[in-house]
Amino acid sequence: MDFANFLAGFSQSLTLTNLMFGLLGTILGTMVGVLPGIGPALAISLLLPVTLTVDPTAALIMFGAIYYGAMYGGSTTSILLNAPGESGSVMTTLEGNKMARRGRAGAALATSAIGSFIAGAIATGIVAAASPAIAWIGIRMTPADFFAMMVLAFGTVGAVMGQSIVRGLLSLSLGLSIGLIGLDLQTGSSRLVFDVPRLTDGIETVVLVVSLFALGEVLYVSLFGQLGKIDKNTFKGFAWMNKSDWRRSWGPWLRGTAIGFPTGVVPAGGSELPTFLSYSLEKRLAKKKHDEFGKGAIEGVAGPEAANNANAAGAMVPLLALGLPTSATAAVLLTAFQQFDVQPGPLLFNNEPMLVWTLIASLFIGNLLLLVLNLPLVGLWAKMLMIPAPYLYGGIVMFAMVGAYVLNSETFDIWVAIVIGIIGLLFRRYGYPITPLILGVILGPMAEQEFRRALQGSAGDPGILIETPFSATLYVLLAMVVILPRLYKFWKSKQSS
Amino acid sequence: MQKAEKQIAKGELVFTSFLFATSVVVLVDTNNMIESNAVGFVGPKVFAFMVGILMFVLSSIQLVAVFRGSRGEPEGIEAGTVSQKTNWKAFALVLGGLVAYATLVEVVGFLIMGPVLYFAVAKAIGAKNNFLTAAVAVIISAVVFFGFTQGLQLYLPLGFDFIFDPAGGESNW
Numbered sequence: 327m328d329f330a331n332f333l334a335g336f337s338q339s340l341t342l343t344n345l346m347f348g349l350l351g352t353i354l355g356t357m358v359g360v361l362p363g364i365g366p367a368l369a370i371s372l373l374l375p376v377t378l379t380v381d382p383t384a385a386l387i388m389f390g391a392i393y394y395g396a397m398y399g400g401s402t403t404s405i406l407l408n409a410p411g412e413s414g415s416v417m418t419t420l421e422g423n424k425m426a427r428r429g430r431a432g433a434a435l436a437t438s439a440i441g442s443f444i445a446g447a448i449a450t451g452i453v454a455a456a457s458p459a460i461a462w463i464g465i466r467m468t469p470a471d472f473f474a475m476m477v478l479a480f481g482t483v484g485a486v487m488g489q490s491i492v493r494g495l496l497s498l499s500l501g502l503s504i505g506l507i508g509l510d511l512q513t514g515s516s517r518l519v520f521d522v523p524r525l526t527d528g529i530e531t532v533v534l535v536v537s538l539f540a541l542g543e544v545l546y547v548s549l550f551g552q553l554g555k556i557d558k559n560t561f562k563g564f565a566w567m568n569k570s571d572w573r574r575s576w577g578p579w580l581r582g583t584a585i586g587f588p589t590g591v592v593p594a595g596g597s598e599l600p601t602f603l604s605y606s607l608e609k610r611l612a613k614k615k616h617d618e619f620g621k622g623a624i625e626g627v628a629g630p631e632a633a634n635n636a637n638a639a640g641a642m643v644p645l646l647a648l649g650l651p652t653s654a655t656a657a658v659l660l661t662a663f664q665q666f667d668v669q670p671g672p673l674l675f676n677n678e679p680m681l682v683w684t685l686i687a688s689l690f691i692g693n694l695l696l697l698v699l700n701l702p703l704v705g706l707w708a709k710m711l712m713i714p715a716p717y718l719y720g721g722i723v724m725f726a727m728v729g730a731y732v733l734n735s736e737t738f739d740i741w742v743a744i745v746i747g748i749i750g751l752l753f754r755r756y757g758y759p760i761t762p763l764i765l766g767v768i769l770g771p772m773a774e775q776e777f778r779r780a781l782q783g784s785a786g787d788p789g790i791l792i793e794t795p796f797s798a799t800l801y802v803l804l805a806m807v808v809i810l811p812r813l814y815k816f817w818k819s820k821q822s823s
Numbered sequence: 824m825q826k827a828e829k830q831i832a833k834g835e836l837v838f839t840s841f842l843f844a845t846s847v848v849v850l851v852d853t854n855n856m857i858e859s860n861a862v863g864f865v866g867p868k869v870f871a872f873m874v875g876i877l878m879f880v881l882s883s884i885q886l887v888a889v890f891r892g893s894r895g896e897p898e899g900i901e902a903g904t905v906s907q908k909t910n911w912k913a914f915a916l917v918l919g920g921l922v923a924y925a926t927l928v929e930v931v932g933f934l935i936m937g938p939v940l941y942f943a944v945a946k947a948i949g950a951k952n953n954f955l956t957a958a959v960a961v962i963i964s965a966v967v968f969f970g971f972t973q974g975l976q977l978y979l980p981l982g983f984d985f986i987f988d989p990a991g992g993e994s995n996w
Contacts, residue, residue, distance in 0.1 A: 492885050493895065499877045500842065544917060545917055546900070547900055548910065549913065551910075717959055737925055740921075754898040756895040757898065773870075778865045778870070782864055
């Protein structure tokens with residue numbers, strides 16, 4: 327770890343402006359985590375217009391804090407309502423809601439907040455230590471290596487997410503196609519423009535993300551949704567836990583962190599997988615001791631909650647060090663960087679040391695703020711659930727429309743947003759995952775650039791793509807990720823028959 | 824599997840065909856592209872072809888799967904359930920609100936179209952109290968408008984340019 331820079335970053339992040347934006351981010355993040363229907367990716371994309379006026383460091387601090395905060399807030403909803411506020415909190419719902427019904431909401435909320443804090447602190451520490459090292463490797467990577475990394479990201483996200491691998495990869499390829507729209511940067515040839523002058527600049531990523539998440543969701547809910555009453559558990563006062571809770575929580579916290587972090591670093595498609603793994607692990611371990619699973623076991627809350635926070639932090643490593651987003655939220659964060667003409671990647675730590683170290687230091691501070699905000703105020707956050715859904719959705723749509731417009735002050739962008747919103751609706755209806763599409767749009771042009779650079783260097787010989795041991799290894803890995811689960815299934819079905 | 828059990832999901836068939844058609848469009852457009860001479864070894868066509876072929880193959884596979892009876896599970900809704908019945912009225916209200924907003928926001932301004940959009944969406948999702956919804960719509964729109972134009976210094980249309988500014992220039996909001 328680059329200690330001098332880290333300290334400098336800390337002192338930078340303690341300026342009044344940066345602290346205020348960090349605090350604002352933690353509050354907004356907790357809010358969107360609590361509120362159903364809004365996740366961190368949508369919240370950050372709705373706020374992307376602020377990148378037009380706010381100072382880069384402050385804005386990125388806010389976005390980082392939103393990312394962390396959403397993971398905290400998501401657990402509150404899953405414990406108090408029987409509804410996860412966020413896809414990473416689905417596992418928490420299982421035991422957390424049962425604890426709340428038995429009157430143990432305080433302990434469940436406390437173990438998830440403290441577990442999130444511990445996981446966030448450990449994981450952010452590893453981010454600070456590991457990112458420069460990975461950036462060091464990144465500088466030595468060839469264009470072919472980078473291209474292989476992106477293909478790996480495409481393949482795993484496409485294969486892991488969604489109901490079938492074909493759906494995941496189709497979503498990705500639609501994203502890649504959308505990424506083609508506009509003028510080719512190197513030669514100026516226009517692709518998929520159809521003589522529409524406005525399309526020559528391509529589709530704004532902000533417009534795309536906002537409409538896929540916000541408009542797609544609202545159109546979907548209006549057409550198919552049935553928003554019913556959900557039973558609520560109320561909670562007032564200070565969330566805390568007793569001695570036995572502490573004794574039973576620390577193991578799951580650490581194990582959750584150990585599962586969550588690495589699955590955030592590699593493109594495994596967000597926080598669903600690690601929370602599921604952590605839950606199953608705790609369930610299996612609990613069988614030997616006092617097994618409360620199914621009746622509200624604190625281990626089943628502590629583990630997944632630590633895992634989803636460590637996962638969010640883990641995603642920062644490839645994002646900062648390689649410029650490679652591994653989740654939808656990280657992809658939106660990458661867009662935010664690009665709005666400021668800051669390119670995350672191996673050179674970031676050399677070109678923008680102040681910005682990146684301030685951001686990392688702010689993640690530590692934000693994590694602490696979240697703990698302080700959450701333990702005493704959790705009852706207040708729960709009150710936000712009283713906002714009726716119609717008012718919420720009205721606001722989401724309005725923000726999305728404003729966000730689509732203010733970038734270029736063109737109604738054309740609003741029309742584009744409506745069309746993409748309808749695609750988002752259809753994706754939800756027919757079970758296509760959205761994340762691969764977004765990764766395709768954002769990473770596609772970058773992948774093409776590396777691809778062409780690599781082939782330029784080899785005078786057009788495609789052999790260069792698999793020449794380095796690094797890229798060859800990645801392709802083998804990709805093949806394993808895609809094939810192994812299927813082989814396992816095949817083997818299983820053979821055994822049972 | 825028995826033939827009678829096979830039921831092709833029609834909506835999904837249309838959507839999959841749309842994806843298939845998109846891949847054809849990508850391939851045709853790439854094929855018709857005029858490359859300049861200075862492209863070097865790999866021009867703008869190669870990657871576009873790769874994307875088009877990938878999508879063509881995948882959507883063909885998926886089309887066959889749909890014909891053989893595969894169907895996607897609709898995604899869940901947070902704090903609600905997915906119903907089998909389609910609520911076209913609510914959907915039309917949201918979409919109508921969006922289209923009206925896109926058409927009119929630069930004509931009559933955000934302070935009018937913002938509340939209209941908010942009201943349409945809130946009603947569609949199930950707001951009961953008309954007066955309260957309208958009041959909230961106006962207040963939130965005003966906060967957003969002044970927050971963006973004054974706070975963030977970003978332009979949102981005030982509208983009525985045809986009255987205030989006959990030359991057709993943009994107002995200074």
